Amino acid sequence: MPATIPFGSSELGVARRWFAGVAVSRQCTELAAALVEVAGHGLAARVQLVAAVSAAAPRDVSAAFAAWDSPADCSVAALGCFRSLLADAQAALIARLTSQCGVPPTRILAVGVHDPGLWTVEHCGTRPARGYVGLSDPARLAEATGLNIIDDFPSRDVAQGGLGGPLTPLPEWIILRQPKQAQVLLKLGRSIAVTFLPASSRGPYAQQAIDRIQSFEAGPGTALLDVLAQKLTGGACSYDPGGRLAVQGKCIPQLVEHWLADPYFDTPLPRWHPRGVHPQRFLADAMQMAVAQGWSIRDMLCSATHFLAQATVQSMRRRLPDIDQAERIIVAGGGQHNGLLLRKIAELASLPIVRLADCGFAQPEALEPACVALLAMLHVDQIPANLAAVTGAQAPRLLGRLTPGAPQQWQRLLQTAAECLPQTTQLRIAM
Secondary structure, eight states: OOOOOOOOOOOOOEEEEEEEEEEOOOTSSSSEEEEEEEEEGGGEEEEEEEEEEEOOOOOHHHHHTTTTTTTGGSSSHHHHHHHHHHHHHHHHHHHHHHHHHHOOGGGGGEEEEEEEOEEEEEETTTTEEEEOOOOOHHHHHHHHHOSEEEEEHHHHHHHHTTOOOOOOOHHHHHHHHSSEEEEEEEEEESEEEEEEEEOSSSSTTHHHTTTEEEEEEEEOOOHHHHHHHHHTTTOOOSSGGGGOOOOOOOHHHHHHHHHHOGGGGGGGGGGOOOOOOOOOHHHHHHHHHHHHTOOOOOHHHHHHHHHHHHHHHHHHHOOTGGGGGGEEEEEEEEGGHHHHHHHHHHHHHHHHHEEGGGTTOOOOGGHHHHHHHHHHHHHHOOHHHOOOOOOOOSSSSOEEEEOOOOOHHHHHHHOOOOOOOOSSSOOHHHO
């Protein structure tokens, strides 16, 4: 069970605060929001999920984003309109969230907002320079809700030479950590992300555990299966429900080995891309091979499921030096409902697999916005949230841009931030 404090309990001297998080999916098609109750401050915080809601993004928003690969693809006017529409949708979702949970908006200290953004990579001399343009409009959102908004989390990491992500490993560790049990979190989404969560209590040795957190993209994810499922069913199924289509086929070892030999898997860490691993990288030549060899789409789907399991476990063993300390795998994301995929991962990893819901996180889809809420908390508590070993940044930095809400909300935030001033500053952070 994750370390949480039940709502009915009371602990003398433990400050309780509320933070909300709004996450926009990588394809800008879905919005999710969560409210968390936090007891304590910073790395010692205990987190309780209060409520979560989700909604489809406005069609104009998802359609516009699908056509943008970089900031050069959109005009200033188009981006301005996009940001306004997105902010209005985010404000409506926050209103739903607060009305559902019964927590007055005035008790929410800040709202973290994270979106996929627009990214560029320019080559300045011999070193590539990354750029990030956020899609949120924090001023409009603050005006609509009256709440303090913290967004633009990737920018400071990018300025430090980092990839700009992943930025959720530290919040994930805070939510799911166990005092005596190391774990691996597998997010089986459109790409598969692996995160090693070391065992740790909230004592003075927390920083040693944080230094051992590792996270990276292991390879393509359910997007690969979705494309094959759509081809197999002529578009009738947008995904393979429960893996039931894949189990009707047979695995093609030649195809699995071909995919595993892709140079992507030799890419050194840190390894992360803002839009994930595109399935077309693995499908283009595979379809040609299928025509030449007479493979069926059903067999390709079965092979792709075996491939994802093998690629994931091989990446864990190859990239996680402390993998032998892990006692279980926690799975999240849409792929957790694919029975064949989970069974193959469990067989190959020789570790028990549990779903996020089995770990006390009642609403598994709320993990991402809950982590964004904790990014806002870490900003207020003045704790750097980017992990250099994970993002490649030269140094940890305080992440996020703060936009004040209504005067009363702003004053509460200033008072809380003043109470969280660190007594000492680590030399590596100060420099």
